Amino acid sequence: MPVRPLAASVALAALLTVGGCFNVRQPEPATAAADWLLATQADILLDNFQRSIQQVNPATYERCFVGPSFQFLPDPVAAGRAPGIFDQWRLDQERAYFQRLASRTSATAGNSLTLTYPPQNASFITPDSQQIQATYRLRLFQQDTAFKQSNFAGTALLTLVRRPGQNEWKIAAWQDTRLQPDDNVWSEVKAYFFTH
Numbered sequence: 001m002p003v004r005p006l007a008a009s010v011a012l013a014a015l016l017t018v019g020g021c022f023n024v025r026q027p028e029p030a031t032a033a034a035d036w037l038l039a040t041q042a043d044i045l046l047d048n049f050q051r052s053i054q055q056v057n058p059a060t061y062e063r064c065f066v067g068p069s070f071q072f073l074p075d076p077v078a079a080g081r082a083p084g085i086f087d088q089w090r091l092d093q094e095r096a097y098f099q100r101l102a103s104r105t106s107a108t109a110g111n112s113l114t115l116t117y118p119p120q121n122a123s124f125i126t127p128d129s130q131q132i133q134a135t136y137r138l139r140l141f142q143q144d145t146a147f148k149q150s151n152f153a154g155t156a157l158l159t160l161v162r163r164p165g166q167n168e169w170k171i172a173a174w175q176d177t178r179l180q181p182d183d184n185v186w187s188e189v190k191a192y193f194f195t196h
Helices: 003-022 040-052 058-063 076-081 089-101 188-194
Strands: 069-072 112-116 122-126 129-139 153-164 169-178
Touching: 040 058, 040 076, 040 112, 040 129, 040 153, 040 169, 058 069, 076 169, 076 188, 089 188, 153 188
Parallel strands: 069 169
Antiparallel strands: 112 129, 122 129, 129 153, 153 169
């Protein structure tokens, strides 16, 4: 008879142990994987890029760029106002400015980016690289009161590459140019949030 209480104790211990396997977890936070559409075409990449700005998502934003070889060429006037900042602007600098911007911006802030690029503004350099000249209108609603501008306009000359072995386009280089002398440009956003 003493075997029954021992068997019951073992069975109860086993049930308690198994019960822990079914604990409910908190959902994982949204990541770039959830917001990213496989960029098999340049248009899809640029849609991902625009969405990363609207959602203020650093993971999706960074995924738009080629690794350490990425290069940003600022608007010349903005570069003159921020000497030295853009001398070696690569992916690390791009990541740093956007993370600082995101830390001061609500995901529901209402940021917007509109890219306009007629077909004649796109040209293939090779089958796996192309340039697109896009006019941009950027609106930012961030919480750093020292940076007062919210509307930016310019031309982005984007060099896109399709990575070997992958059928996915990325931004390899970006040249920023203002449209009008009095316009604020994206380079000013990068310079400020990289250094503040």
